[in-house]
Every structure is written in C-alpha cells, then in structure tokens.
Amino acid sequence: MRVLYFAWVKEKVGVTEEEIEPPEGIATVAELIDWLKARGPEFADAFAKSEVIRAAINQIHVRHDAKIAGAREVAFFPPVTGG
C-alpha cells in the first residue's frame, strides 16, 4: 500500500510517501502505526504521541481502529489547521 505523510509527521519521518507491505497480522490503523514505529527512531519519534496523529484511508478520515484491509492509500498527519 501507498503511505503518505504530511506536515510535521512528514518532517519527522523524513519521507513524503512510500510503498509498504505490512505483514498479514496488521489489521488496523493503530496496528499499522505500531508496526511503523518499530521501523526506526524517526518513525518512533513521529508517532510517539500516536493519539494526536490523524489518519485517512483512501482519502477519507478514519479512526485508529479502522481496518486497513483494501486500503490503497493510507495517510498520516497532524490535526488540520486550514481556513
């Protein structure tokens, strides 16, 4: 799946987007975050306060308990600040 990062999440992880293949047991956004955190210190830092991180699946806002099955695109970002 394609994963995108925005704003300070992007700055902390150091990439804008990437293709990942999480192992089969990873079912939810929360589990995906835990898996990402284990990939390196920059991910552990970006997702340290995972409760503040917002997520979208296929460009629709979701909660961390949302299932990632069928997700083509998952995005992680801070709370939005437009307007």
Add this chain to the structure above:
Amino acid sequence: MIRVQQEGFDISAEIAKLKARRRDIGAIVTFIGTVRDQHGAVAEMTLEHYPGMTESELQRIEQEANARWPLRASLIVHRTGTLKAGDNIVLVVTASEHRDAAFEAAKFLMDYLKTSAPFWKRESGPGGARWVEAAPSDDDATSRGQKRAAE
C-alpha cells in the same frame, strides 16, 4: 463550486461570476480568512495540503451545506503555498434568497473546513518557523471520521 489554488482571488470578480444571469438571489455572504502577523511574529505562512483529499473534503462540506440550507450558489476558494502577512487565505461565498441561510451556511462551511479539510499551516517570522497547532475547539476530525464510518 470549490477551488484550491496558489494564486490570490478577486472577490468582486468571484461574486460577479456567481451572480451572472441569476435573478433568484437575495442575499450574499462572504467570509475571507487572512494571514495575521501576530504583532510582528509572523511574516509568512506556508500552507501544505493533501491534493485529492482536499478537493473531495471541500466538495463534501459544500454538499453538506447545500443539503442543510436552501442555497442558490456557494463557493469555497482556498490558497496553498507561501503567503505573506495580510494576504488572503480562504474565501467562502454563500448565496440564498434570504439572509439567514447565507449567514448560517457560511459559518458552517468555515467551521467544517477548519476541522476536516487537510491543510496545514506553517508560520515563519523573526523567531523561526513552526507548525500551527489546531485549536482544541477546531480539533474534532477523529470523531467526525468515526461518525462518517458509522453512517
């Protein structure tokens, strides 16, 4: 209609376009959000967004407003990229037969835009640069995601 663009907008031209050949509009409300310098602390603001999701969220918000109020026309224009203190950021225009619908829908559009449209502001000035934090009152995107998932 919604637009995401780097360039500025001309309010008079936008209203003229919205009104063109219309005779059923009795009230037009406009809201413009601009970059504050915060007593000299902010010289520039850079707006990042999520291309694709931004447009679909703005369209969803606009459809929601049109479902709730009898609008004759509506417009959201949001800028991205680097803006200077005093520059316009966002324009919302609502048009209806009577003023209440236009006023209420304009507020609704801005409130929803602030909590769900994927834009992020980074301010910079003499003291350095920082990502703007969401106001607690604005920050309900997660519960909205939950609500929508349940619908």
